[in-house]
Amino acid sequence: MSIESLRAQIDATDERILDLLNERAKLALAIGHAKKAAASPDRPAALMRDPERERAVLERLTNLAKGDFPRDSVRAVFREIMSGCLSLEQPLQVAFLGPEGTFTQMAARYLFGLSAQYREAATIEGVFDAVRTGAAALGVVAIENSTEGSVTLSADLLIDGELSVREELVLLIEHALLARDKVAFSSVQRVYSHPQALAQCRGWLTKNLPTAQLVQTASTTAAAREALSDPAGAAVASPLAAEIHGLSIVRERIQDRKENATRFIVLGREDAPRTGNDRTTLAFSVLNERGALRRVLSAFEDEGVNLSRLESRPSQEKPWDYVFLADLDGHRLDPNVQRAFENLRAHCAMVKILGSYARREAIRLTAVP
Ligand SMILES: O=C(O)C(=O)C[C@]1(C(=O)O)C=C[C@@H](O)C=C1
Numbered sequence: 001m002s003i004e005s006l007r008a009q010i011d012a013t014d015e016r017i018l019d020l021l022n023e024r025a026k027l028a029l030a031i032g033h034a035k036k037a038a039a040s041p042d043r044p045a046a047l048m049r050d051p052e053r054e055r056a057v058l059e060r061l062t063n064l065a066k067g068d069f070p071r072d073s074v075r076a077v078f079r080e081i082m083s084g085c086l087s088l089e090q091p092l093q094v095a096f097l098g099p100e101g102t103f104t105q106m107a108a109r110y111l112f113g114l115s116a117q118y119r120e121a122a123t124i125e126g127v128f129d130a131v132r133t134g135a136a137a138l139g140v141v142a143i144e145n146s147t148e149g150s151v152t153l154s155a156d157l158l159i160d161g162e163l164s165v166r167e168e169l170v171l172l173i174e175h176a177l178l179a180r181d182k183v184a185f186s187s188v189q190r191v192y193s194h195p196q197a198l199a200q201c202r203g204w205l206t207k208n209l210p211t212a213q214l215v216q217t218a219s220t221t222a223a224a225r226e227a228l229s230d231p232a233g234a235a236v237a238s239p240l241a242a243e244i245h246g247l248s249i250v251r252e253r254i255q256d257r258k259e260n261a262t263r264f265i266v267l268g269r270e271d272a273p274r275t276g277n278d279r280t281t282l283a284f285s286v287l288n289e290r291g292a293l294r295r296v297l298s299a300f301e302d303e304g305v306n307l308s309r310l311e312s313r314p315s316q317e318k319p320w321d322y323v324f325l326a327d328l329d330g331h332r333l334d335p336n337v338q339r340a341f342e343n344l345r346a347h348c349a350m351v352k353i354l355g356s357y358a359r360r361e362a363i364r365l366t367a368v369p
Contacts, residue, residue, distance in 0.1 A: 025085050032089030048090050049137075051167055052275060054082055055358065083113025092116040095130035095139040097123070101221040101241035106365060107169050107264040108140040109240075124153045131163055131267050138166060139267040145173075146261040148196055150311055154265070155325050158354055159283040160316055165355030166268035168279065170362035173262050175201050175255045178247040179227055179234040185250075188212050192223035193236035201236050203256040209234075221245075261362050271332075271355035278331035279308070281354040284344060285315065285323045292347060293324075299343035300328065303336040323350070331356040 032048055058075055065074040086092055096108040098120030108118060119136050121127045127139040141154045158165070175197055179188065185208055191198070192215045198205070205214065212234075217223040220237035224245040227235035234250060235241070242249050265281075272278075286292040300307055306329040315321035330337040332353050345351050 021081065024081065025088055028082075028085035029088055032086075049086055049092050052273060052358065057082065079110075079113045080115070083115035087115035092138070093119060093136040095119045095121050095127045095136035097121055097127050097141050099219055099221040101224060101238065101244040102219060103171060103173055103238055103262060104140055104142060104264065106238060106240050107142075107171055107262075110171075110363075110365065111140070111167065111169055111266065112138075124151075124157060128157045128161055128163060128267065131269065132161065137268065139163075140264055141267065142262050143168075143265045144263045144309075145196075146259065147200060147257060150325075152313065155311070155313055156316065158265075158267075158281070159313060159323055159325060159352070163267045163269065164271040165265045165281050165357050166270070166272055167266035167357050168360055169264045169266070170261050170360060171264065172362055172364040173200075173255070173260045174238075174253050174364070175236050176239050176242065176252045177234050177250040177254055178224060178237055178242045178245075179250050180231060180247060182248045182250060183234070185209060187232060188234045188250075189232040190215050190226075190230060191234050191236060192217050192226040192230075194218070194220050194223065197223075197236045200255045200257065200260055204254040205236075208251075208254075266357075272357040274331040274333050274356070275358045277359050278329075278334075278356050279359045280328050280330060280332050280337060280356040281325070282328070283323050283325050283350070283352045283354060284348045285321065285350045286347065287349055288321075295347045296324075296344060299340050299347065302343065303340040305330055305337055305340045329359070 035048055058078055061078050062071055062075050065071045083092075092112060094108055094112050094116045096118060097104045100120060105118070108116075119130055121130055121139075124141050127141050130136040131139040142151045143154045143158075144150045177191070188209055189212055191205060191209060191212045193201075195216050197220050198214050198216065205212070215226070217226060220235070221241055221244075223235035224237045224241040224247055227233045227247060228245055235247070236254065239249060239252065241247070284296065286296055297307070307326055308329060309327040310324060311326075312322040312324050315323050328337065332338070332341070333356070341351065341353070
């Protein structure tokens with residue numbers, strides 16, 4: 001068959017897809033109206049978005065994807081379809097820690113698609129403030145990195161604030177070497193990046209660019225900007241930064257530890273319903289007496305609740321007082337978790353549940369979302 005006639009068939013197929021998209025948009029709009037009608041003053045339809053439904057739709061369709069169309073692309077396409085459908089009714093406002101091109105933006109785009117309205121915040125406090133004041137419905141910040149540990153500012157603002165963790169996303173972070181053109185290594189004299197990104201690629205840089213000067217920048221995005229104006233410069237940043245700044249990817253996956261993951265959380269004004277495979281984040285402070293922490297840990301153990309993370313943060317109220325930040329497997333509405341909390345309260349000066357949300361596996365982004 002000729003290319004012309006194959007293209008004619010593609011055109012006809014595209015038109016059918018478009019018709020189906022319009023049909024789908026009408027259905028999504030009808031759901032939006034039904035949600036508005038069901039809203040009450042104490043439960044405003046602030047979040048028309050239903051992350052659990054989106055997740056179920058994406059999971060169902062990627063499992064169904066057995067044809068020639070790539071599975072990852074099925075997810076990406078339907079992510080955008082839902083993002084577009086949602087924006088018809090009420091564009092979702094999402095705050096994220098900028099600048100553009102950072103891994104946080106990649107996480108946000110993966111979760112919410114291109115039709116969400118993104119508000120770039122200059123600081124982690126800015127993200128929390130945007131959600132607290134209602135300027136954004138949701139906010140995305142990093143909470144921990146598998147190499148560097150906790151993002152302490154996010155942890156402290158979460159402990160002391162009134163926002164909840166609504167979702168999590170663990171991204172396997174991959175760094176790339178970016179430059180203005182696909183330059184030869186020998187012509188790179190300076191490599192720009194954020195100190196953490198440089199540290200995560202130190203071995204690779206020493207081996208492949210032993211004579212290049214390493215120049216620290218405030219963010220990987222700032223590094224990309226430097227590389228753009230320096231013909232003998234390159235940046236360590238995400239592939240997304242290459243797209244945003246019009247840089248070429250000289251080499252992908254240059255981080256020394258292949259399993260370098262960052263965990264992001266989505267902040268909201270309420271947490272998520274139970275799915276059966278959930279995680280709960282909480283803060284507590286123990287009484288200053290012998291065995292207090294052990295009794296707290298027993299409260300979880302007695303109910304068969306697994307703690308997946310426990311770290312202590314200095315209390316904001318009194319020097320040398322500590323608050324523990326913990327993640328546990330289960331939802332705050334699970335009966336054993338509820339019993340563990342009751343027990344916990346008997347042994348703690350303070351217990352604060354910071355949100356229950358669906359657990360997610362770590363993912364590697366194979367394409368810029
Ligand atoms: O099912 C819903 O609740 C919808 O609003 C429809 C829809 C979709 O496009 O499939 C859109 C937004 C929601 O976040 C989830 C799903």
